[in-house]
Amino acid sequence: MAQQERAIETRAAIIRGAAAAFQERGYGSTSLAQVSAAAGVTKGALYFHFDSKEALAIAIIEAQHEASAAIGRTLLDENVPGLRAILIMSLELARQLHQDPIVSAGVRLTIEAANFETPVAGPYLDWMAACEEYLRRGIAEGDISPSIDVCAMGHFIISAFTGVQVVSDVLTGRDDIEDRLIEMWAVIMPSLVPADRWDELKDLPTRIRQERAAA
Structure with a gap:
């Protein structure tokens, strides 16, 4: 033993x-x-x-994905409202990227893995699937417009998040990642939220960030 x-x-x-x-x-x-x-x-x-070096890189990607995917499982298991869950997911993953070296390295390796023999699309596909589930939940709850294309929006949100975190890493070592995420959500939210819920939900990303900082 x-x-x-x-x-x-x-x-x-x-x-x-x-x-x-x-x-x-x-x-x-x-x-x-x-x-x-x-x-x-x-x-x-x-x-x-x-x-091999690739086997080691894949192990790091898997460890990163497990740590990050745990966020999504918790949000689903606790029946967090869909729109809120998407926002929490993005902010928590941003925190991991900034503070957890394995998560940060795993995400970098995923981006650099185009020439790996082992496919590494799984983490992106899993996050898109989780995002789609949150979007469907948000539509059922009335917080997200039923007119959106769930698959297209899930793909776009994960792609946008990836771009935001990469640029934040290059420019500030991700010190500003939460600020940049709030900007990202300010652009996306008008496409998600029904007009009759806008006044109530337009500041939700900022409120969730403040709640998490105070916790």
Whole structure:
């Protein structure tokens, strides 16, 4: 059991070290020697757990996706209203991107993974599916216009979020990501909210941000 626990701890240390290295240098500029140094393990220990740099990158993407997907599952399980759930999801993922090195590295690797042999579209598809579910829930609750194309809007929201976080990372290291998200929602909200709910819901992104800051 002690040996198994050490193996689990070593694997976790490798993922943490690799996440820091990939986030700093990117996939192409990071060597496994740099990963082993960052993780504080030998190359032999690294290769025992991961047989290639791509396998390690995929493990980080999977760890990131699990951490982020937990947000969506909680919102669905707790029956949070659809529009509110979409907004909370975006702000919580922004917080993870800013504060969690594994999440930040996983998202960067997902963007850089066009040439991986292993497909990495799953995280995007999962987030789009979750977004579509929140949109349908919001339509049923009367907070989202029934005229929207749920699939197209889900695709657009996730694509817009991806662009916002990338630009925020380049310009400020994501220090301004919440401000930029509030701007994004200010553009999107008029397309989502029915006219008869606008006065009540137009400031919802800002109110949710304030609630989370006060919690």
